[in-house]
Amino acid sequence: MMDVGRHPRIKLLTNSEVENVTGFVGNFQVSVRKKTRYIDEDACTACSECEVVCPVVVPDEYQEGFSSRKAIYIPFPQAVPSSYVLDMDNCLGTNPIACGKCADACDKDCIDYDMEDEHFDLEVGTITLATGMQPYDPTEMDEYGYTRFENVITSMEFERLICAGGPVEGHFVRPTDRKTPKSVAFIQCVGSRSVNRGVPYCSNICCMNTVKDTLLLQDHYPDLQSKVFYMDIRSFGKGFEDLYRRSKEVGVQYIRGLPGNIEEDPVTQNLYLTAENTLTGKVTTHEVDMVVLAVGLVPRQDSELIRQMLTLSPTSDGFVMEAHPKLKPVDAPTRGVYFAGCVEAPKDIKDSVTQASAAVARANILLNAGEVKIEAITSVIHEEECNYCGRCVRVCPFHAITPANKKAGLYPKVVEAACSGCGTCAAECTTDCISMRHFEDAQYYAQVDAILAEDPMEKIVAFACNWCSYAGGDNAGTSRLQYPHNVRLVRTMCSGRVDEDFIMHAFRKGAPLVLVSGCHFSDCHYIDAVTWTQQRIEKTWDKLEKMGIRPERLQLEWISAAEGQKFARVMRELEELRRRVTKEEVDNTMRILSNGFKTATKKAATKRVAAVIS
Amino acid sequence: MNGNGTNAEPEIRIGVFVCDCGLNIAGVVDTVAVAEYAKTLPDVVVVQGNKYTCADPGQNEIKRAIKEHNLNRVVVASCTPKIHEHTFRTCVAEAGLNPYLMEMANIREHCSWVHQQEKQPATRKAMDLVRSSVNRARLLQPQVEPTFPVTQAALVIGGGVAGIQAALDFADTGHQVYLVEKEPSIGGIMAAIDKTYPTMDCSI
Amino acid sequence: MSESAYFKCLRCAHEYVGEYTPKAVEEKTCPKCxxxxxRRLKSPPAEKAAG
Structure with missing residues (x-):
């Protein structure tokens, strides 16, 4: 920590929050508000004179409320920067008549009640997100009586009580009578691995943290009896199983089964835990002096804002989604952004540090290259046909299109470096005035035409996204999974690229069945582009029905790169559907579409297509 | 179409390269028939079969054909572009062709490997896939990949153990770093932990 | 808030009542196949109402 404060190339901005992020990979503009401390942090020597005279006493957050601090305080002795901070919410007032004692006591005149927040506009090439997590608040699990019984504490509170720098200087005592307990029960998975309350996932660190805690207790108080109530002890890391074994060897009892509830003896304030040991099948009540709830780790509640600023999506657990869960675990889907630590998922210190170094290594590839190259598959707006509707701006998952302003005559503009080429804007554009480099409408029409040129009744036209469904087809191939030969895949970068016109074009050219296939929503490589696919398909179903074309002939499927089995199964199902489509039905569709379906806006794109083909 | 659609190219000259992939493709798909079929497609001026197109001899044939036949589009009918698109883009670029003028047809993962018992339909499907890729290739345009300079500074948001490590690593690799922390001190949750497993040492 | 709605699977023709949250776009999966x-139906399937 001290190294950070001293390093000449690190500019440390504490008490600060990122307020806005603009720009793109390699070129981010970030505005940061540094909230005032009311203290000159460079001049402050942490001499504590101010603290001594401050008359305000409030609970100390760092000590989990077990002790108090003043309104002017240093968060903890080793704080970096080593400077006091004035908690203005609790300060009696900056008016010298009200108090002003600290300013009087400060020899160096560091305290300035009129100090204002500062703004910094930073220009950076990469952003590493390391905003961490927060411990689960066990209040809702009332059966453990966290809010009712003082001797029930959380694992974070335990840390402060056992710490030599803590409120009781490491003399571990229980809150009610300040005596060292003779027995302590640990309850695992509080808030973790629960579908109903808390979170469904395993929080990763709590088992080992408890094992560590039992060893600390054993070390300090050899006669103290620790009991651990658990579902499973997960000690898979390097050296962890050793530690677990040591804990058992020194006499810590491990009881497989979680207590249903905790009750308190009103006189002794001891706690009774009733639990079934699922290994022996016996239900036993245990009396202990103190209970520690091994609380899980949950996403930070305040991380939503920064996530939105960086256009990141959460996974179902609420932590941020990586560019790829296995192959790019520290890259964000937004280029130039990387993850370190628990913001990505709960992990211990070693894994956090490892991931931080990995994130820096990844980011350094970009910084050291000095320039960033973008694949030439970005979107292009043809202004002459744009009607300023702004739909492209709204649907872009990367906020890569700057808003239009009709009054000022400003067309929407694609920020090329921020565009990932999903093509959702091109598919959603109401005037078809957006084209994608290397993935033009005309090129898709050409592919569909070629597929349907001979024996169209035999063919299924399948639009498959590059990352998942097309790769799912590859997976089926690699696994030699056999399926009917009738399907013809057309690769799109994203299913969001599949314009309704592509689908109609295929039907117009005699396709009996069309499939649009993309990633599962949690896998979408373009944040939420796939959700636009679904909405568009739903609209197209309605439209087909209105035109007298069976919506069943347009199929939708989410297939991941690993789902070769699913891919093959879907192909078999589609072939069944295709066989049921009659020639008469297809002829009818072709007639309907060649007469009716041609909007005015369509002309623009048709014209461009013609220009290319000729 | 890409802002330069006005000066149409004089003539589209496509070369099609059909890969046997040993027996991986040729064991199911009649690659000779596919090659013969490709010759009938519009704008195709040369078709070659290769045992392994991705191997050096195969790539050299593509390069030679580009020069010999003055090709301005290349279609490689082989495996999935997920594996070899980069290979063949590089290959045509080395022969002086814009890499975006190369197109693939996936007649292995999406054809020979999944229709092993249906040789004739698989061959017809391979022809379809080649025709589809050729038709797309006719409309391909050269593309220039845009490049942008990278600002030589890093931002780390969050000053817990991960953020601290990241900031130090950036700084130690010579980069300017901004470390933004919401609280008055860095340290995060780690700073409140007493001893840490597995080494049982102090966290701060 | 979620409300119940009618859905029809365009693969296996199964019709069912399920949860639907306006605005939230979620993956839909046919419980049968x-x-x-x-597809979400705007109104309940007519023949079902009779039976």
Whole structure:
């Protein structure tokens, strides 16, 4: 920590929050508000004179409320920067008549009640997100009586009580009578691995943290009896199983089964835990002096804002989604952004540090290259046909299109470096005035035409996204999974690229069945582009029905790169559907579409297509 | 179409390269028939079969054909572009062709490997896939990949153990770093932990 | 808030009542065949109402 404060190339901005992020990979503009401390942090020597005279006493957050601090305080002795901070919410007032004692006591005149927040506009090439997590608040699990019984504490509170720098200087005592307990029960998975309350996932660190805690207790108080109530002890890391074994060897009892509830003896304030040991099948009540709830780790509640600023999506657990869960675990889907630590998922210190170094290594590839190259598959707006509707701006998952302003005559503009080429804007554009480099409408029409040129009744036209469904087809191939030969895949970068016109074009050219296939929503490589696919398909179903074309002939499927089995199964199902489509039905569709379906806006794109083909 | 659609190219000259992939493709798909079929497609001026197109001899044939036949589009009918698109883009670029003028047809993962018992339909499907890729290739345009300079500074948001490590690593690799922390001190949750497993040492 | 709605699977023709949250766009999966070609119907299927 001290190294950070001293390093000449690190500019440390504490008490600060990122307020806005603009720009793109390699070129981010970030505005940061540094909230005032009311203290000159460079001049402050942490001499504590101010603290001594401050008359305000409030609970100390760092000590989990077990002790108090003043309104002017240093968060903890080793704080970096080593400077006091004035908690203005609790300060009696900056008016010298009200108090002003600290300013009087400060020899160096560091305290300035009129100090204002500062703004910094930073220009950076990469952003590493390391905003961490927060411990689960066990209040809702009332059966453990966290809010009712003082001797029930959380694992974070335990840390402060056992710490030599803590409120009781490491003399571990229980809150009610300040005596060292003779027995302590640990309850695992509080808030973790629960579908109903808390979170469904395993929080990763709590088992080992408890094992560590039992060893600390054993070390300090050899006669103290620790009991651990658990579902499973997960000690898979390097050296962890050793530690677990040591804990058992020194006499810590491990009881497989979680207590249903905790009750308190009103006189002794001891706690009774009733639990079934699922290994022996016996239900036993245990009396202990103190209970520690091994609380899980949950996403930070305040991380939503920064996530939105960086256009990141959460996974179902609420932590941020990586560019790829296995192959790019520290890259964000937004280029130039990387993850370190628990913001990505709960992990211990070693894994956090490892991931931080990995994130820096990844980011350094970009910084050291000095320039960033973008694949030439970005979107292009043809202004002459744009009607300023702004739909492209709204649907872009990367906020890569700057808003239009009709009054000022400003067309929407694609920020090329921020565009990932999903093509959702091109598919959603109401005037078809957006084209994608290397993935033009005309090129898709050409592919569909070629597929349907001979024996169209035999063919299924399948639009498959590059990352998942097309790769799912590859997976089926690699696994030699056999399926009917009738399907013809057309690769799109994203299913969001599949314009309704592509689908109609295929039907117009005699396709009996069309499939649009993309990633599962949690896998979408373009944040939420796939959700636009679904909405568009739903609209197209309605439209087909209105035109007298069976919506069943347009199929939708989410297939991941690993789902070769699913891919093959879907192909078999589609072939069944295709066989049921009659020639008469297809002829009818072709007639309907060649007469009716041609909007005015369509002309623009048709014209461009013609220009290319000729 | 890409802002330069006005000066149409004089003539589209496509070369099609059909890969046997040993027996991986040729064991199911009649690659000779596919090659013969490709010759009938519009704008195709040369078709070659290769045992392994991705191997050096195969790539050299593509390069030679580009020069010999003055090709301005290349279609490689082989495996999935997920594996070899980069290979063949590089290959045509080395022969002086814009890499975006190369197109693939996936007649292995999406054809020979999944229709092993249906040789004739698989061959017809391979022809379809080649025709589809050729038709797309006719409309391909050269593309220039845009490049942008990278600002030589890093931002780390969050000053817990991960953020601290990241900031130090950036700084130690010579980069300017901004470390933004919401609280008055860095340290995060780690700073409140007493001893840490597995080494049982102090966290701060 | 979620409300119940009628859905029809365009793969296996299964019709069912399910949860639907306006605005939230979620993956839809047919409970019978597992397909994602699930269409939300604006009104209950007519023949079902009779039976």
């Amino acid at each position: 597992g397909s994602n070609s699930v």
